[in-house]
Amino acid sequence: AQSVAQPEDQVNVAEGNPLTVKCTYSVSGNPYLFWYVQYPNRGLQFLLKYITGDNLVKGSYGFEAEFNKSQTSFHLKKPSALVSDSALYFCAVSLTTDSWGKFQFGAGTQVVVTP
Amino acid sequence: NAGVTQTPKFRILKIGQSMTLQCTQDMNHNYMYWYRQDPGMGLKLIYYSVGAGITDKGEVPNGYNVSRSTTEDFPLRLELAAPSQTSVYFCASSERGGSVEQYFGPGTRLTVT
Numbered sequence: 451a452q453s454v455a456q457p458e459d460q461v462n463v464a465e466g467n468p469l470t471v472k473c474t475y476s477v478s479g480n481p482y483l484f485w486y487v488q489y490p491n492r493g494l495q496f497l498l499k500y501i502t503g504d505n506l507v508k509g510s511y512g513f514e515a516e517f518n519k520s521q522t523s524f525h526l527k528k529p530s531a532l533v534s535d536s537a538l539y540f541c542a543v544s545l546t547t548d549s550w551g552k553f554q555f556g557a558g559t560q561v562v563v564t565p
Numbered sequence: 566n567a568g569v570t571q572t573p574k575f576r577i578l579k580i581g582q583s584m585t586l587q588c589t590q591d592m593n594h595n596y597m598y599w600y601r602q603d604p605g606m607g608l609k610l611i612y613y614s615v616g617a618g619i620t621d622k623g624e625v626p627n628g629y630n631v632s633r634s635t636t637e638d639f640p641l642r643l644e645l646a647a648p649s650q651t652s653v654y655f656c657a658s659s660e661r662g663g664s665v666e667q668y669f670g671p672g673t674r675l676t677v678t
Contacts, residue, residue, distance in 0.1 A: 493669035551662020
């Protein structure tokens with residue numbers, strides 16, 4: 451069984467400060483890891499993914515994430531947050547051994563960036 | 566490309582009524598998915614399909630049915646609607662499973678009263 455945990459329901463950060471959204475996972479194998487963002491009344495938009503190779507992955511809108519196998523984490527980061535980054539963020543995992551490639555999503559973290 | 570489209574955007578159903586949520590994608594993706602999103606619960610997989618004529622249950626399939634007669638379309642059927650099915654429903658598609666991202670539609674907000 452696989453699971454994803456996003457330990458913070460909400461993250462508050464001032465504009466211009468670094469932003470971190472945490473994600474940890476539990477899988478019985480090697481994971482593929484994804485981050486998505488959801489703006490109000492919209493569908494999910496893909497930000498970035500880790501498949502293999504370099505542990506630091508860069509994605510859209512200046513976001514990056516670091517895969518840490520020993521800590522089973524995949525935290526999302528942005529060096530300088532913008533008010534427009536305020537949204538709901540989801541971490542997702544799928545297993546390399548799952549031929550159907552089903553995703554397991556975390557519960558989501560609401561990010562609030564204040565001016 | 567329009568990507569993944571869903572209709573309707575909003576719907577209110579009475580208990581016991583039935584309806585079909587429509588989903589269409591124009592990316593020629595083989596894999597399609599239906600999720601429901603409830604506050605604080607993330608997204609739960611209802612059904613998925615890996616090609617026309619091939620579907621399987623996800624994590625929360627009870628009360629729903631699907632069919633996949635074409636690559637483009639993946640409708641979700643709700644039979645005998647219940648208040649527990651009040652949710653936001655998202656359809657998604659991907660080129661294949663596992664290592665590729667899924668593309669999401671804008672969602673259907675359903676209320677059952």
